[in-house]
Amino acid sequence: MPNFEAMIVIDNIIISDDVADKQFVCDLNKCRGACCEEGDAGAPPDDEELDIILEMYEKVEPYLTEAGIKEIERNGKYVYNKEFGWVTPTLSYDKEICVYGVRDEKGIIKYAFEQAYYDGKIPWEKPISCHLFPVIIERGKKGEYDRMNYEPREKSCNPACALGKKLQMPLYEFLKEPLIRKYGEAFYKALDKAAKMHSGKKGNNKVTS
Numbered sequence: 001m002p003n004f005e006a007m008i009v010i011d012n013i014i015i016s017d018d019v020a021d022k023q024f025v026c027d028l029n030k031c032r033g034a035c036c037e038e039g040d041a042g043a044p045p046d047d048e049e050l051d052i053i054l055e056m057y058e059k060v061e062p063y064l065t066e067a068g069i070k071e072i073e074r075n076g077k078y079v080y081n082k083e084f085g086w087v088t089p090t091l092s093y094d095k096e097i098c099v100y101g102v103r104d105e106k107g108i109i110k111y112a113f114e115q116a117y118y119d120g121k122i123p124w125e126k127p128i129s130c131h132l133f134p135v136i137i138e139r140g141k142k143g144e145y146d147r148m149n150y151e152p153r154e155k156s157c158n159p160a161c162a163l164g165k166k167l168q169m170p171l172y173e174f175l176k177e178p179l180i181r182k183y184g185e186a187f188y189k190a191l192d193k194a195a196k197m198h199s200g201k202k203g204n205n206k207v208t209s
């Protein structure tokens, strides 16, 4: 297991203290959903989400751009990246936007799966890695632990940090829904407790869910 100077541990999940300490609220009017078009590759779906993408695709296709559909027809609904494993494809000629990203009239990138979900067409919102960003989860090589880090986009997420401070919203609370989706209610309650303890004393906190 990695040795962090300050962290929270809940069962086999190692959480950077930034997740408890930082304040963050996405400010889409300022960042325009930049994380859908920045980065070294598309979003990495979990293994079980690959089948979900295949199953849901037909209902999501009407929400996609023509360029996105063509790219998917050429290379597939997800592609293999040597560094990141399976990822959603991107359009190399359009600032690497994810093929499932669609700009609205204000230029804000919306996620096609999410739009179909809100319209009641599909029961699945989006890959959990997208839902949790700017928190990134890495699994230990043998699956013996998950490591949770805070990795915001250097410039694009700055307005979210400012809005989080203004609203006094801790990052983990902003991400309550995807954290429960990923690890369940008991985990979230344990994290909430640990985060509150952590704000009183810095260091390593071990809690069980």
Ligand code: SF4
Pocket (backbone or CB within 6 Å): 025, 026, 027, 028, 031, 032, 033, 034, 035, 036, 133, 134, 152, 153, 156, 157, 160
């Ligand atoms: S994670 Fe950052 S870039 Fe993505 S929507 Fe939130 S603030 Fe914008």
